[in-house]
Amino acid sequence: MRFRSDRWIGESPLCVRFRRLFELTENKSMFVADLLSIDSERWGEVWRWRRRLWQWEEELLDECRALLLDVSLNPNVSDSWVWLPDPSGGYTVRGAYSLLISQVPPVxxxxxxxxxxxxxxxxxxxxxxxxxxxxxxxxxxxxxxxxxxxxxxxxxxxxxxxxxxxxxxxxxxxxxxxxxxxxxxxxxxxxxxxxxxxxxxxxxxxxxxxxxxxxxxxxxxxxxxxxxxxxxxxxxxxxxxxxxxxxxxxxxxxxxxxxxxxxxxxxxxxxxxxx
Structure with missing residues (x-):
């Protein structure tokens, strides 16, 4: 699972939530598993930049760091697919249809x-x-x-x-x-x-x-x-x-x-x- 382009934390991928950071970073293909080799206090260092960040971009980075501090990765647990609208019941055609007709286009x-x-x-x-x-x-x-x-x-x-x-x-x-x-x-x-x-x-x-x-x-x-x-x-x-x-x-x-x-x-x- 890719760290930036896959939805593994929050309501959207990090490349969407922090679009500006994604445009400026050099290592766009990093995987979530790569975080296991980095101490949690240094997760903000996973970004390598094409140039020095401006002040408002530093604020975005601080927001991303705060989001990652609440994440705990377990190397002994395998990844699995989960239907987020209904994690316990899983995917159903009825559930997918209800989700599609109730969604509001994001702006x-x-x-x-x-x-x-x-x-x-x-x-x-x-x-x-x-x-x-x-x-x-x-x-x-x-x-x-x-x-x-x-x-x-x-x-x-x-x-x-x-x-x-x-x-x-x-x-x-x-x-x-x-x-x-x-x-x-x-x-x-x-x-x-x-x-x-x-x-x-x-x-x-x-x-x-x-x-x-x-x-x-x-x-x-x-x-x-x-x-x-x-x-x-x-x-x-x-x-x-x-x-x-x-x-x-x-x-x-x-x-x-x-x-x-x-x-x-x-x-x-x-x-x-x-x-």
Missing amino acids: ADYDLDLVWHKQVPLKVSVFAWRLIRDRLPTRTNLIARRVLSPDMSSRVADCGHPESARHLFLLCDTFGSLWHLVRDWIGCFGVDTDNISYHFLQFTHLIGGGAARRSFMQLIWLLCAWVVWNERNNRMFNHVVTPIPCLLDKIKLLSLVSKAHLLRWELPYSYIILF
Whole structure:
């Protein structure tokens, strides 16, 4: 049984759950049995990297290490096939049919793939990755980590709600209205969901069409989220408030700069520093 590509721990193979690590590792064909020769405290060393990991990739590695610490391998027990939906009763056609008609197509991995867009800077993609995984330093997250006290949960727009990523980017009366302006600018209609991952997927496919249209919508969503986060930081740390219509203008300009950067147009330096 392969360590990364087979499902032997958790709900999915490690190459799916930790897709980024799987792309960067050199020893993709390692077997679970190979772990028997490694001390459990050193299981994080089974990865050999093509390059040095970035900080957010180190966080993924720590998450994988924590998962492996709870595993105990016994060399005297042979592997066997188990039907996971019913380990005691085993496989039946009726059970397989019930499983197929009750499944919901997974979207968690697809939305994380969408954050990597060739027309946006890497830091914007990393920001979106952290946003979808709820890793941004919002006030609710900082309170959960005991960085802030519970009485500091209100967000910068003073709307009376705790500043979570879900509220800040989707439900806030101030920043949430930006999505309506963006849709009016593009000329499309839709009903927003209050789940960030689903919102990203829904927005990307809002106007249908081919890959070029989906790529454009994907780009706009990433830039809109990036502008919201920067405006939030400006209001919190610099006490500078930009009107929402001006934020829409910034998204339009950033989308132009992103496309020009892809085509290697020469732009004034003042345009480039907007990133």
